[in-house]
Amino acid sequence: MQNSPRQIFPGVFLIRGRIATASLAPGFRVYNEDTEKIGGVQYRLWNARKSKLGAAIVKGLKNLPITPGGSVLYIGAASGTTASHVSDIVTGEGVVFCVEFAPRAVRDLVKVCERRENMLPIPEDARTPENYADVVAEEAPDGVDAVFQDVADPEQVRILKINCERFLKKGGTALLALKARSISGTGDPQEIYARVLREVQTDFEVVQRIDLAPYDIDHMFLALRKKS
Ligand SMILES: C[S@@+](CC[C@H](N)C(=O)[O-])C[C@H]1O[C@@H](n2cnc3c(N)ncnc32)[C@H](O)[C@@H]1O
Known part of the structure; x- marks a missing residue:
């Protein structure tokens, strides 16, 4: 599947070239980050320009x-x-x-x-x-x-x-x-x-x-x- 997250470190994923983590608090954004739900898991895309x-x-x-x-x-x-x-x-x-x-x-x-x-x-x-x-x-x-x-x-x-x-x-x-x-x-x-x-x-x-x-x-x- 094209969208499948690829794990690059335990707990850190790549989704279409962007790093992400699986949200521990689904539904809540911290800094208006993009989110994506894949396979029942909500991923938070990790903005390298802000971190x-x-x-x-x-x-x-x-x-x-x-x-x-x-x-x-x-x-x-x-x-x-x-x-x-x-x-x-x-x-x-x-x-x-x-x-x-x-x-x-x-x-x-x-x-x-x-x-x-x-x-x-x-x-x-x-x-x-x-x-x-x-x-x-x-x-x-x-x-x-x-x-x-x-x-x-x-x-x-x-x-x-x-x-x-x-x-x-x-x-x-x-x-x-x-x-x-x-x-x-x-x-x-x-x-x-x-x-x-x-x-x-x-x-x-x-x-x-x-x-x-x-x-x-x-x-x-x-x-x-x-x-x-
Ligand atoms: C560059 S910002 C951190 C950004 C954060 N690491 C992130 O990526 O979300 C630096 C922070 O360190 C805090 N800070 C600076 N000196 C500190 C100190 N001696 N003790 C506690 N916090 C301090 C500042 O108030 C500021 O919020």
Whole structure:
């Protein structure tokens, strides 16, 4: 059948060349995304122009550490656009901890979480992980399988490190969407990337590096494996 979804990662599908996830909350859209019902399943087409994780998948991410039944710490969840696809992928057997500190975004995020039991909103600043350690420990006492971070903050690397040190399982994977212009408004993006790569290598092995252009200009996406 021409329309049959082809699975490219567990929980991620290709439908006529577009990536998609099977909706955990059929009938509810999160960011006015296109949907398609095939074989009794409602798929949500994943817009790579509105999601850096979506863009990384389209641009050739080799391994997706976010899997059905898995636990994910999502830092910089905003109003839940990408986090909702992560929620679809981990299914009701998994959990997505959604850290976000902007009040307006949190209001929208909470509405999305109300439709999805596996998404837990954490209205906190990711620079103080001790403030949500109890919430994470309750659902994921051994740590999380993956950390995804997209905060567009000059301190992105430090925020990633302190959260992974506390919450990511040894050997677990961190995905970092890095915005060069947030680290430095004027520096050469290639020099900024080189500096960030040096900084992350104290704690992580760099598994893959993806330039997100043309979806996001001056953004680098990193897949990192925690060393210890
Ligand atoms: C680029 S947006 C994230 C978009 C989102 N990842 C998506 O694809 O749907 C960055 C978000 O990170 C949040 N953020 C930035 N610094 C943060 C911090 N220290 N703690 C928590 N959230 C933060 C911002 O409020 C913003 O909503």
